[in-house]
Amino acid sequence: MAKNNEKAFVQDITPMEEDFSRWYTDVVKRTELMDYSDVRGCMVIRPYGYGIWELIQKELDTRFRETGHENAYFPLFIPESLLKKEAEHVEGFAPEVAWVTRGGNEELQEPLVVRPTSETIICSMYARWIQSYRDLPVLINQWCNVVRWEKSTRPFLRTSEFLWQEGHTAHATYDQAQEETMQMLRVYRDFAYNAMAIPVLTGQKTEKEKFAGARDTYTMEAIMHDGQALQMGTSHNLGQNFAKVFDIMFLDKDGQRKYVWQTSWGASTRLIGGLIMVHGDNRGLKLPPRLAPIQVIVVPVAAHKEGVLDAANEMVGVLKRAGIRVKMDTRDQTPGWKFNEWEMRGVPIRLEIGPRDIQSQQVVLVRRDTHEKKSVTMDGLAHQVQALLADIHDNMLNTATEHRNAHIFEAQNKAEVLEAVDGKKGFAYTAWCGERSCEEKFKTECGISSRCMPFDVQQLAQGKVCALCGKPATQMIYWARAY
RNA sequence: CGAGGUGUAGCGCAGCUUGGUAGCGCGUUUGGUUCGGGACCAAAAGGCCGCUGGUUCAAAUCCAGUCACCUCGACCA
Numbered sequence: 001m002a003k004n005n006e007k008a009f010v011q012d013i014t015p016m017e018e019d020f021s022r023w024y025t026d027v028v029k030r031t032e033l034m035d036y037s038d039v040r041g042c043m044v045i046r047p048y049g050y051g052i053w054e055l056i057q058k059e060l061d062t063r064f065r066e067t068g069h070e071n072a073y074f075p076l077f078i079p080e081s082l083l084k085k086e087a088e089h090v091e092g093f094a095p096e097v098a099w100v101t102r103g104g105n106e107e108l109q110e111p112l113v114v115r116p117t118s119e120t121i122i123c124s125m126y127a128r129w130i131q132s133y134r135d136l137p138v139l140i141n142q143w144c145n146v147v148r149w150e151k152s153t154r155p156f157l158r159t160s161e162f163l164w165q166e167g168h169t170a171h172a173t174y175d176q177a178q179e180e181t182m183q184m185l186r187v188y189r190d191f192a193y194n195a196m197a198i199p200v201l202t203g204q205k206t207e208k209e210k211f212a213g214a215r216d217t218y219t220m221e222a223i224m225h226d227g228q229a230l231q232m233g234t235s236h237n238l239g240q241n242f243a244k245v246f247d248i249m250f251l252d253k254d255g256q257r258k259y260v261w262q263t264s265w266g267a268s269t270r271l272i273g274g275l276i277m278v279h280g281d282n283r284g285l286k287l288p289p290r291l292a293p294i295q296v297i298v299v300p301v302a303a304h305k306e307g308v309l310d311a312a313n314e315m316v317g318v319l320k321r322a323g324i325r326v327k328m329d330t331r332d333q334t335p336g337w338k339f340n341e342w343e344m345r346g347v348p349i350r351l352e353i354g355p356r357d358i359q360s361q362q363v364v365l366v367r368r369d370t371h372e373k374k375s376v377t378m379d380g381l382a383h384q385v386q387a388l389l390a391d392i393h394d395n396m397l398n399t400a401t402e403h404r405n406a407h408i409f410e411a412q413n414k415a416e417v418l419e420a421v422d423g424k425k426g427f428a429y430t431a432w433c434g435e436r437s438c439e440e441k442f443k444t445e446c447g448i449s450s451r452c453m454p455f456d457v458q459q460l461a462q463g464k465v466c467a468l469c470g471k472p473a474t475q476m477i478y479w480a481r482a483y
Numbered sequence: 484c485g486a487g488g489u490g491u492a493g494c495g496c497a498g499c500u501u502g503g504u505a506g507c508g509c510g511u512u513u514g515g516u517u518c519g520g521g522a523c524c525a526a527a528a529g530g531c532c533g534c535u536g537g538u539u540c541a542a543a544u545c546c547a548g549u550c551a552c553c554u555c556g557a558c559c560a
Binding site: 038096266305336338355364 | 517518519520522551552554556557559
């Protein structure tokens with residue numbers, strides 16, 4: 001055993017301090033979350049990764065339904081003419097759309113784009129469906145794939161094709177649309193905290209960073225372990241931009257024909273990348289219990305010995321009946337090998353059961369987040385496990401919150417912003433003049449972008465000056481390097 | 484798309500400069516001994532050396548093209 005400790009394991013994960021992006025790719029690959037196909041930048045989501053996605057879908061869908069939304073499905077292909085209707089929207093997406101120009105052996109009369117997002121095709125349908133104020137609001141979500149032909153790709157964070165959900169709603173008034181936009185941002189925020197255990201920052205995007213075609217964009221942003229920002233979900237108030245070009249009108253109570261007010265909101269498989277980069281450590285993945293495809297892994301020790309497998313099976317049954325996602329590892333490997341394997345894969349709880357435990361009517365319970373190990377009795381095991389899963393969630397959220405708080409730095413001038421972002425590897429929080437040219441200049445010169453303008457603190461900017469250009473400030477804002 | 488780098492067994496890599504039988508470690512398969520933090524012994528299987536073309540008696544190796552991936556920029560969920 002001693003000689004093995006000295007042995008360098010060829011396939012160990014690169015330490016995250018050494019090279020964060022190498023660490024990230026190692027984790028994705030070794031935990032079998034996804035793989036690249038032969039098509040440029042298109043990912044194959046493997047069963048373990050897809051299991052996480054299914055849980056994300058479940059958590060989000062529950063929240064969407066609670067807030068009155070329904071699921072539907074719209075076409076993959078969008079006629080060129082539809083995409084081109086809204087000027088800003090086309091301009092934003094044109095560089096990255098994939099085209100279909102042939103069907104069978106025939107050249108298509110009108111080329112089709114593979115949807116990069118579905119506003120246009122959905123609006124074309126809403127124009128037919130909406131006639132009266134009685135038809136409003138329309139509250140529809142769709143789960144689908146979209147394609148954006150990006151120049152460079154990264155696992156989960158930026159792939160040519162990705163899975164997401166996009167909600168599209170139409171309302172009678174601006175206020176209702178705005179309330180919907182904010183409600184969905186709250187839904188995402190709730191999901192981030194309570195399912196992903198990720199403390200996000202929410203706020204409004206600047207003119208420069210907002211969605212192509214939106215009136216206002218709101219976002220939730222998270223700080224990754226290396227201090228870079230990841231946009232994890234967005235909610236847009238589209239105003240009447242799309243309604244006007246797609247002619248979505250309704251006859252209101254007052255007898256007037258009016259354009260509808262719209263919103264759209266989305267979150268993608270990128271969330272999985274966020275999970276990895278916020279919670280992961282040098283042993284690999286660390287999954288928040290609510291999104292763990294396997295919440296408890298049972299490792300029988302000396303499984304060939306009398307009674308071990310029976311006891312393990314019984315325990316699996318008890319946990320399953322309690323609604324816990326549990327799996328037993330019966331592979332022919334040494335226990336230590338399995339411990340490492342499941343820690344790498346991020347399973348929140350490990351239960352070890354062997355001859356000694358059977359004698360003492362106990363099992364060994366180990367948590368992934370703290371590596372704390374204790375013996376517990378078989379009685380009331382399911383309850384203990386459930387309580388522990390809840391505790392692990394809380395602890396992961398706390399740890400991530402501490403990390404977030406320790407990586408946000410108030411900055412008064414450009415040097416301090418750069419020090420916060422590049423020196424201390426975090427977000428800079430500053431007063432800002434609100435001018436697009438100032439923001440663009442900074443982005444071009446330093447590669448640092450605005451993340452969001454937080455709510456309820458904007459009055460703090462009064463009397464301050466912009467940290468970047470020194471003009472009078474109008475906003476408080478976060479800056480960071482972004483994925 | 485600009486600059487650089489890499490494609491050799493499932494994974495990680497050596498071999499290439501100076502052409503001449505396809506190598507190593509881990510993993511895999513089979514049998515046995517093991518099993519409480521990455522086990523051991525024995526035997527075995529596994530390669531269009533990314534792809535296409537060229538030079539040559541002979542190409543993993545030299546040349547050209549092409550595709551994919553990685554890093555850094557620009558762009559984006």
